[in-house]
Amino acid sequence: MEAREATATGESCMRVDAIAKVTGRARYTDDYVMAGMCYAKYVRSPIAHGYAVSINDEQARSLPGVLAIFTWEDVPDIPFATAGHAWTLDENKRDTADRALLTRHVRHHGDAVAIVVARDELTAEKAAQLVSIEWQELPVITTPEAALAEDAAPIHNGGNLLKQSTMSTGNVQQTIDAADYQVQGHYQTPVIQHCHMESVTSLAWMEDDSRITIVSSTQIPHIVRRVVGQALDIPWSCVRVIKPFVGGGFGNKQDVLEEPMAAFLTSKLGGIPVKVSLSREECFLATRTRHAFTIDGQMGVNRDGTLKGYSLDVLSNTGAYASHGHSIASAGGNKVAYLYPRCAYAYSSKTCYTNLPSAGAMRGYGAPQVVFAVESMLDDAATALGIDPVEIRLRNAAREGDANPLTGKRIYSAGLPECLEKGRKIFEWEKRRAECQNQQGNLRRGVGVACFSYTSNTWPVGVEIAGARLLMNQDGTINVQSGATGNRSGCRHRLLANGGRNRGGSGQRRSRYFNSRYRRYAVRSRRICLTPELCCRACAAQCGTIIKRENHRSRRSHATSVSDESDPDKRPYRAG
Helix, strand or coil: CCCCCCCCCCCCCCCCCHHHHHHCCCCEHHHCCCCCCEEEEEEECCCCCEEEEEEECHHHHCCCCEEEEEECCCCCCCCECCECCCCCCCHHHCCCCCECCCCCEECCCCCEEEEEEECCHHHHHHHHHHCEEEEEECCCCCCHHHHCCCCCCCCCCCCCEEEEEEEECCCHHHHHHHCCEEEEEEEECCCEECCCCCCCEEEEEECCCCCEEEEECCCCHHHHHHHHHHHHCCCHHHEEEECCECCCCCCHHHECCCHHHHHHHHHHCCCCCEEEECCHHHHHHHCCEECEEEEEEEEEECCCCCEEEEEEEEEEEEECCCCCCHHHHHHHHHHHCCCCCCCEEEEEEEEEECCCCCECCCCCCCHHHHHHHHHHHHHHHHHHHCCCHHHHHHHHCCCCCCECCCCCCECCCCCHHHHHHHHHHHHCHHHHHHHCCCCCCCCCCCCCCCCCCCCCCCCCCCCCEECEEEEECCCCCEEEEECCCCCCCCHHHHHHHHHHHHHCCCHHHHEEEECCCCCCCCEECCCHHHHHHHHHHHHHHHHHHHHHHHHHHHHHHCCCCCCCCCCHHHCCCCCC
């Protein structure tokens, strides 16, 4: 029997979802319509901080088509966390459970106090507007500095400081002071919204066996299953999550958003399908944003451009609820440490509650804010010392063999110096920089350079997990089952190509993909860019298992014609 050579490696093939997307056949969450489906719309607070004293919903209930109205008194009194992090038995590593389905104590403009369910979306919107509420307003806090003031009104029980941490390599201040030149800077980064094309939408119904099925635009289907179970106090196994195509997330949908509410509503209304869709305005008010950082930094640099040390003091604005909370500020401090690792480094951060919309994960996960401060100080140092901005970065950039000064993690692969050299040449850095000197007038052109470091992992707080199942069909093709979301990372295509490559042959011809509706296959990668790597490894491992089984069966069936498995060139099947 001749060995089957892998042919998918290096082969250019069409993405498996390309035709469905360009022809409009791809179904997103809001495309799902079911018989008897109802729609839900929130009643939101017009104030940023306060209490709902009383509520009058009689006029809304009398509107034809309204099925039910629920307030904070009708939902489970179970606080839950929403961040897309894996569950842990270590209570100290769990996310802060400070969220409720509905609340009387509103903490930001647009916080939800009630929800209306109606036969159609327009009726639900009209009924929500007819609900009247009497409010007791409280002082509004918008900055971490104000939140930490002694006389600040508490946004949550326990105070406005969510968490704080420090990281240091030693006496950094002494190292900075001993350098030839010192730089100080005060930096602020703004709140930013993700603005993905598809809004936040969830649809839920109950099956005949009382299990709840949820269709949702999410990046974390397996975590949604767990959080819904926690929020409603039902077994996790009673929740099934289906993730269709996702029209962008960028980290916003790495939180559990409307899935618990959709599940709650269908459970209270006899299992009928209920869809909860947010408008664009509601996405700005009631989903997630990028954390605003206030950063005070110091840096010490020698005359030759050698970076001796730097320190950063960060205040992170997490908004009204914790979401990913302090992990953003903490992760940002760790990620930037890889950029210029051969120096002293100190990082302290505090994450505070305010009355702004909740902040959560967004592309970069804390690194863009911190890198902005570090690169700005390095530019100031280069200007003061008369050193080319590219050159000062080349002298300090991470190289292979360096290690993170905080964790000691070794850098096994680093192409930053090569990237700077190549970029300088292609961009014609010296020429363009010279052209920008001595400009006159109100309109001037400038050039600049900045570096960025990022890591994709959850260790040591948690471990990356991924699962995949491969089913071999009688005709030699493979069905791939995985919990990977495939949000912008091409997971579907890469998993199929990987399955075909390791099995032998074209990935598209030999594999079919089944998405995360299979509840047993969990994927938890904090960074979407790492998900394909994890899942492809799981897929490859399963392929290896299939190959071993095939070889074993082949030896038993063709004992006289098949050579020893120890000879890789004579195996009937082998991995690509």
